[in-house]
Amino acid sequence: SDDKLPVVGASVLVKGTTLGAQTDVNGVFTLNVSKGAVLVVSYIGYTTQEVTVGDGETINITLQAGKNSLNEVVVTGYATQRKKDLVGAVAVVDMAAMNKQPVASVENQLQGQAAGVTVVTSGAPGQTPQVKIRGANTFGNNQPLYVVDGVPTTNVNDINPNDVANMQVLKDAGSASIYGARAANGVIIVTTKKGSGKVNISYDAYYGTQRPKGGNVYDLLNPTEMMALRRLAITNTATLNTSTPTTPNFDSNLYGPNGDVLPEYISAGGFGPYGIKSGDPEVDPSKYNVNPFYTSGDASGFYRITKANQAGTDWYHEIFKNAPIQSHNLALSGSTDQATYLFSMNYFNQQGSLINTYNKRYTIRANTSYNISKRFRVGENMSFSLTDNPQANQNDEGSAIGMSFREQRIIPVYDIMGNYAGSNTANLGNAANPVANQQRTANNYGIGNRLFGNVYAEADVLKQLTLRSQFGGEYFSGNNHSFTYPQYENSENGILNTYYENSYSGYNYTWTNTARYHQVFGKHDIAFLAGTELYRNQYQALGGSNTGYYTFDPNYVNLSTGTGTPTAYSNLSVDKLFSLIGRLDYTWNNRLLLNATIRRDGSSRFMNYTYGWFPAASLGYRLSEESFMKGISWLNDLKIRGGYGVMGNQINVTPANAYTTFAQNRFNSYYDITGSSKSTVPGLGQSTFGNPDAKWEKDGNLNVGFDATLFNSKWEISADYYVKDITDLLFNPNLPGTAGTATQPYTNVGAMRNSGFDVAVSTHHNLGSELKMNATLTFTSYNNKVKAISLGQQEVPLQSGRFAGSYINRIAVGEPISSFYGYKTNGFWNTQAEIDAANASAPTGVYQDGIGLGRFKYVDVNGDGQITAADRTNLGSPNPNFTTGLNLDFSYKKWDLSMFWYASVGAKIWNDVKWWTDFYSNFGGAKSRTALYDSWTPTNTNAKAPIQEVNGFSSSSTAPNDYYVENGSFLRLRNVQLGYTFDPAGLKKVGMSKLRVYVSGANLVTVTGYSGVDPEITGSGDNGAQQSSINFGIDRGSYAPVRTILFGVQVKF
Amino acid sequence: CKKFLEQPALGKLSTEQVYTPAGVDGLLIGAYSALDGTAQDNAALGGGSAWEAAGSNWVFGSVAGGDAHKGSDGTDQTAINQIAAWTLDASNGFLNSKWKAVYEGIARCNNTIKIANLVAGIPDADKTNIIAQARFLRGHYYFELKKIWNMVPYVDETTTNFMVANDQDIWPKIEADFQFAYDNLPPTQSQKGRVNKWAAGAYLAKTYVYQKKWTDADALFTTVIASGTNAEGVAYGLTDNYEDNFGAATKNNKETVFAIQQAANDGSNQISEANNGDMLNFPYNSPFRCCGFFQPSMDLANSFRTDAAGLPYVNDYNSHPLKTDQGLGGVSSGNSFTPDAGNVDPRLDWTVGRRGIPFLDWGNHPGQDWIRAQSYAGPYSPKKNTYYQSTKDTYSDQHSWAPGSANQINIIRFADVLLLAAETKVQLGNLDAAQVLVNRVRARAANPASYVYKYVNAANPTGGFTTETAANYVVATWPAGAFTAMGKDQALKTVYFERKIELGMEGQRFFDISRWGIAQQALAAYYGFDGQFASDVTGASWTPNKNEYYPIPQFQIGLQTVGGASTLKQNPGYN
CATH class of the missing domain: 1.25.40.390 (Serine Threonine Protein Phosphatase 5, Tetratricopeptide repeat)
Incomplete structure (x- = not known):
């Protein structure tokens, strides 16, 4: 072959006959033919060659690698294999396609590129996307394990995507369980680049602009319409659903006695601005008195003067602006006989479309390897990154984004003196000025840095035996600084100034020692690997706050310059693993492929069951080598494979799970026993229950699949079906209240089952003499079902939102994780007669609490004749039925065009924004056009939204129901890129070997029926759990992905 | 390894x-x-x-x-x-x-x-x-x-x-x-916040009352009332000023039997030990900022109406309603408003924040400007849980979006003990003795130290108070023999009514009307009166044998x- 190694098992056929032979273990074949005969030599992964027999007795044939990827050598668990020899479910990522996306991290880029991997991203710079391999595997953290250059880690956020040479996703037990205790969520192997050839300098850069969605994104009413909606709601309340209709009272100190005059001012000294005109004494600017940076007291004495914005403020676009993005990457690499080297630098700067959010990152990398002697090699891979990435609160009703649909539009951004305007006057609701919220974060910052890498030595002590020792890991540290300004513009103002600062640092190391034995004899190719691995992880944090600052100048403010009571905290956590590893790879005659692995892990998180065994075995058979298949001309290669194994999980178990502990807690166990009114005495409470008997979670995984190469190697198909049975699932179910509130320990009580299909299809075609096309389609589906939560519990409530304590999603036995929960609606109550009839037949005389005209009619799910809490039901799941990605690459002469389409189908979204905007009664914030123009009235019974009223009822806005559940399917043109490569001949003169320029667009087309800003929702809106992988799909105002247009250049010298 | x-x-x-x-x-x-x-x-x-x-x-x-x-x-x-x-x-x-x-x-x-x-x-x-x-x-x-x-x-x-x-x-x-x-x-403890023998006695007696063990209760109440002291050894009694039971500066007094201690600005920079549970219960768009909850009902406020003799309208208090700035059409904040001039019990103005009456030292309550939605929940603001402007730096805690305070949470105060004892006496048919106990409570209310007075200067509310009462306070003890004259049933109603006004807004009311078996009619009166003005309880009802x-x-x-x-x-x- 082209690497000058013998090709074993190649087929040699005399053209036009059935006479043939196969190459043996030394690549030798013998055939008796006459001169002039034509030999057809074919071998999987290589271009078929025809050789005419000449005079000599010996013919040397060198096979050329084909254009397909089968010979690609990929890195798997502690080994490298040819792609064609893989028997586990391994997705090999096409790095070229992946790297066309201008995003910060490889996790973002992975979306749609690997079958079996589901990635949900947001527009927030630096936010870790939600990555799941084959669905949810635990009730807690579902993040996969990343193995970067052989070093396990949970963080690849700051890996420079330009440095990545290849990525493989290990999906099943056969491929992943060699990572044992940390394999259950799947493993992603990342290998960084190495130098090769002569000195090579490349520069890659792009610059572009990101554009938030335009238009009235929440479909909100303008102030005039808002006034009309108020009249509608008051009229409905006074005249409908009441035993004694009254005359509507529209009186308002904002809109006047009839509630129909748009005011000129919304604030003039505080109260009752109705009727005040410019020039009136109340709005004399000399009376104005607002000290935006007050350091004592509160804002109640301020004299505010604020003009109404009668046209309506577009709050969304006051906080979402066009923002630039750029990346510059410089790499130097090369190799000699003795060494390879690569050095790279990257500057990445993404400004967020939400003002004052950004992700700035600087990375450098040095990868080198040295051949000390023929049998002894050493090397290192090391990267250092510096990241400045303040994360904005998002998908939360209290965030600036949340306020952008809650703050009334009649409120301008600023008052007459340029200070913030807000809801301070009556009738303007309780929302906060989103611009103020976000601008006040301008001086906040957080810097993180991380050194990540490894050093290794490798010795071939015998020809067949290689010993390797690798020490790798990371050291990281960072700090965050934020300042809370006192507020004055809103109806609910925080009045304290507070500065927070915290820092954190940690390290972990993995020391791996392996011995690998590899021998080929006859038709047998056998490789053994045995090893040990030691892991230690430590994390510590330190932080504090202070208040009472003399000035808010960021140059002055630090923890020691405040005059208030400083607070401080610190914590430390340590956990460890020790493992034994074994691996066997056996190939017979290029047909039968066997792989078996075993790992024994010991974890510091478990006490009485410290150790666990994780075995796996996979078998593959290359059917296409059988003679009966040889005749199928369109089939170049077909391999079937299957495997079963057990993976483990311990990621959710807290390090001190085994111990019963107590804690002193200032907030809930201290008490002012002396009656001082100003200080407390320390007390104690039980903090945790210990479970010394927790043991390994087991993830039994069966996988079957096939790999096929078809039609003259132009098509490749890889498909897998899997079933994962998770038993002894570690979960900390709620204890009954009678046990107190100490944290319950993780216990092996749950069970879950996942099944699904992963399919990848790729093809390459020459459509014309110079027009070529490559296409890759990936398809991912998973079906998740909870089998058990604990001995007694049938559900775990997750989020509740604004629904009187009724939760809107849950983990429930028999359902996919994180399913939505509430009442099913069936239209509205259109007539009083309908209501009376329902009540008359209800056992208690009331069919539904809060029953009334125009309110939701709930479905009596249990058929007991009335609506009770028992009629709540599953309203759908945020897990997609399937996701799919399509990469299309065209090249024509010097032009290239690529497209990446991504679709997610069947996921449901809980659109909680509608709770705020579609119901007049739900706080006095901004409302939607649906509320005014498409809500129930006696003459519009075929409406979208229920009747608009002053009060909320469980039949309208205070109970969770399917009004909020929408189909979140979408199809998106994730990326399109048009490039032009200059003629190398011309470039030589200026010292370049390659020059390519391109223009690229991201997210240019999105097709969706979802009514919110964007159907990609990463989180749940629960502060601190925004990226929770089991609590997601709830839209409380998401930071949507944006359209990006950019220009790029790639230069090589 | x-x-x-x-x-x-x-x-x-x-x-x-x-x-x-x-x-x-x-x-x-x-x-x-x-x-x-x-x-x-x-x-x-x-x-x-x-x-x-x-x-x-x-x-x-x-x-x-x-x-x-x-x-x-x-x-x-x-x-x-x-x-x-x-x-x-x-x-x-x-x-x-x-x-x-x-x-x-x-x-x-x-x-x-x-x-x-x-x-x-x-x-x-x-x-x-x-x-x-x-x-x-x-x-x-x-x-x-x-x-x-x-x-x-x-x-x-x-x-x-x-x-x-x-x-x-x-x-x-x-x-x-x-x-x-x-x-x-022990009868005394080294620290004010600890419970002592007498608190246990009072609570045990209250336990008897809830079980209608009247004889056991009577004996124990007699001992506690006669001999009981607070944790510092001060004999139980009623403070001269009713309000002293609610402000942080005067807490842990002779009336304190069992109270939950709270502290402001305890160094945690949070309000978890500063009446966190009541953080919503302050007037809105006011110096307290948030959140306009816990608005006293008109039914409660009307209960403080007194007749010419200074006695309550036990049976028909809602027929003598207080004038408010809410009604058909309303009186918006910009217009002038004169508070009700009729006879009222001064405890009204320590329990209910109402327009035109000094709201502690924060100025006269401005009416609907401090109310989030009058048409939803009426015209009043809570008062017992608030703090004073002059001492807010000490006794309020502003480390959250709504305030905390160092006010104690009264679980049992001596007035509560007296009224439970009176209830016990009535149940045992000892009406005169019951009247003595009720009158102790009413006599304190009638003490001018318990009145609310007008500001010297309403524009400068921390500048002190005059000797002119803020409203027409007329309150008196029951004349001798009144309970006996009205008979057991009415005497019981009278004791119940005294509990309502003495302990209003103190977290006791529902448990009382439930154990008395009068929840249905008591709540019907509230839903009926307030429901005319406040839409939150319009048409509500309470279900016996369930609620x-x-x-x-x-x-x-x-x-x-x-x-x-x-x-x-x-x-x-x-x-």
Whole structure:
């Protein structure tokens, strides 16, 4: 072959006959033919060659690698294999396609590129996307394990995507369980680049602009319409659903006695601005008195003067602006006989479309390897990154984004003196000025840095035996600084100034020692690997706050310059693993492929069951080598494979799970026993229950699949079906209240089952003499079902939102994780007669609490004749039925065009924004056009939204129901890129070997029926759990992905 | 390698470290700390929001009993709407939060008792005092559970399986704890916040009252009233100024029997120890900022109307309503308003914030400018839980989006004891003796020290008060023989009515009207009167044989499932 190694098992056929032979273990074949005969030599992964027999007795044939990827050598668990020899479910990522996306991290880029991997991203710079391999595997953290250059880690956020040479996703037990205790969520192997050839300098850069969605994104009413909606709601309340209709009272100190005059001012000294005109004494600017940076007291004495914005403020676009993005990457690499080297630098700067959010990152990398002697090699891979990435609160009703649909539009951004305007006057609701919220974060910052890498030595002590020792890991540290300004513009103002600062640092190391034995004899190719691995992880944090600052100048403010009571905290956590590893790879005659692995892990998180065994075995058979298949001309290669194994999980178990502990807690166990009114005495409470008997979670995984190469190697198909049975699932179910509130320990009580299909299809075609096309389609589906939560519990409530304590999603036995929960609606109550009839037949005389005209009619799910809490039901799941990605690459002469389409189908979204905007009664914030123009009235019974009223009822806005559940399917043109490569001949003169320029667009087309800003929702809106992988799909105002247009250049010298 | 994998818990106390004399002291403080039901970050002790499990019972006792509207606007904290209108079901989130917070209190008491008994080196007297305090607190926590839910599971220091059924009446257990405390606690304690013998006696007597054990109650009340002292040894009595029971500066006085201590600005930079559970209960768009909840009802306010003789309209108080700035058409803030000129009890103006009357030293209450939605919840603001402008830097805590305060949470104050004793006397037919006790309470109200006075200068409210009363206060004691003359039934009504106005907004009302069996008519009066103006309770009704108690939290029923069936049985009417 082209690497000058013998090709074993190649087929040699005399053209036009059935006479043939196969190459043996030394690549030798013998055939008796006459001169002039034509030999057809074919071998999987290589271009078929025809050789005419000449005079000599010996013919040397060198096979050329084909254009397909089968010979690609990929890195798997502690080994490298040819792609064609893989028997586990391994997705090999096409790095070229992946790297066309201008995003910060490889996790973002992975979306749609690997079958079996589901990635949900947001527009927030630096936010870790939600990555799941084959669905949810635990009730807690579902993040996969990343193995970067052989070093396990949970963080690849700051890996420079330009440095990545290849990525493989290990999906099943056969491929992943060699990572044992940390394999259950799947493993992603990342290998960084190495130098090769002569000195090579490349520069890659792009610059572009990101554009938030335009238009009235929440479909909100303008102030005039808002006034009309108020009249509608008051009229409905006074005249409908009441035993004694009254005359509507529209009186308002904002809109006047009839509630129909748009005011000129919304604030003039505080109260009752109705009727005040410019020039009136109340709005004399000399009376104005607002000290935006007050350091004592509160804002109640301020004299505010604020003009109404009668046209309506577009709050969304006051906080979402066009923002630039750029990346510059410089790499130097090369190799000699003795060494390879690569050095790279990257500057990445993404400004967020939400003002004052950004992700700035600087990375450098040095990868080198040295051949000390023929049998002894050493090397290192090391990267250092510096990241400045303040994360904005998002998908939360209290965030600036949340306020952008809650703050009334009649409120301008600023008052007459340029200070913030807000809801301070009556009738303007309780929302906060989103611009103020976000601008006040301008001086906040957080810097993180991380050194990540490894050093290794490798010795071939015998020809067949290689010993390797690798020490790798990371050291990281960072700090965050934020300042809370006192507020004055809103109806609910925080009045304290507070500065927070915290820092954190940690390290972990993995020391791996392996011995690998590899021998080929006859038709047998056998490789053994045995090893040990030691892991230690430590994390510590330190932080504090202070208040009472003399000035808010960021140059002055630090923890020691405040005059208030400083607070401080610190914590430390340590956990460890020790493992034994074994691996066997056996190939017979290029047909039968066997792989078996075993790992024994010991974890510091478990006490009485410290150790666990994780075995796996996979078998593959290359059917296409059988003679009966040889005749199928369109089939170049077909391999079937299957495997079963057990993976483990311990990621959710807290390090001190085994111990019963107590804690002193200032907030809930201290008490002012002396009656001082100003200080407390320390007390104690039980903090945790210990479970010394927790043991390994087991993830039994069966996988079957096939790999096929078809039609003259132009098509490749890889498909897998899997079933994962998770038993002894570690979960900390709620204890009954009678046990107190100490944290319950993780216990092996749950069970879950996942099944699904992963399919990848790729093809390459020459459509014309110079027009070529490559296409890759990936398809991912998973079906998740909870089998058990604990001995007694049938559900775990997750989020509740604004629904009187009724939760809107849950983990429930028999359902996919994180399913939505509430009442099913069936239209509205259109007539009083309908209501009376329902009540008359209800056992208690009331069919539904809060029953009334125009309110939701709930479905009596249990058929007991009335609506009770028992009629709540599953309203759908945020897990997609399937996701799919399509990469299309065209090249024509010097032009290239690529497209990446991504679709997610069947996921449901809980659109909680509608709770705020579609119901007049739900706080006095901004409302939607649906509320005014498409809500129930006696003459519009075929409406979208229920009747608009002053009060909320469980039949309208205070109970969770399917009004909020929408189909979140979408199809998106994730990326399109048009490039032009200059003629190398011309470039030589200026010292370049390659020059390519391109223009690229991201997210240019999105097709969706979802009514919110964007159907990609990463989180749940629960502060601190925004990226929770089991609590997601709830839209409380998401930071949507944006359209990006950019220009790029790639230069090589 | 085995050693390498050993990893002790970090930053936490191990059981060995807690099983010490100092550990036991700390556990007892922890048991006290759970009284307020709150924890970090405005959360309730077992999760949910702080106000869902407030030790003051402002929702479960006062809002549910008609003392007050929820307040704010229609969709804010809708779980309270359901409680106010008695449409709640077992899934109401407040139920679970309160349940968990109270059982955490019990868990802490049980740990204290269990560990105190195991630890060597605590002097016997100290050990007895510690265990008796813990048993008092456990009695209190179970009293909370009993009055809210009636049938609840009982766990003590010996319990290891927490799936306990709620199939037993726990009054005997509560009595046993208070009896032990009464028998073993010293009459005075080194610290004001600790419970003493007399607090235990009063609570034990209250336990008797709830069980209608009138004879036992009468004897014990007599002793407590005659001999009782607060923790500092000061004989129980009524403060001259009614208001002294509510402000932080005057707390822990001779009227304090059992109060939850709260501290402002305790160094935590949060308000978890500063009436966190009542943080919503301040006027809106006011110097208090947030949140316009807990608005006294018109029904309560009208109850303070007195006749020419200074006596209450026990039977028809709503026929003599107070003038408000709310009505058909309303009187908007810009217009002038003269407060009601009729006779009222001065306790009105310490209980109800109403327009034109000094709101402590914050200025005259401005009416609807401080109310989020008059048409939703009426014209009034709460007052007992507020703090003074002049001392706000000391006694208020502004470390959150709504204020905290150092006001104590009164669980039992001496006026409460007197009125429970009066009720007992009436039940035993001793009407004259009952009248003496009621009159002690009314005499304090009639003391001019308990009046609210006008400002010297309303524009400068911290500048002091005149001697001119803010309203026409006319209040008097019952004339000799009045109770006997009216007979037992009416005397009982009169005692009930005195409890309503003396203890208004103090978290007691619903539990009283429920145990008296008058909840249906009392709430009908409230829903009927207030419902004319405030839409939150329009058309509401209370259901007998069901709403006497709250439903067992559905979530807990689910958690206590063993082998497919729950060990918790739902209360009647809620299934």
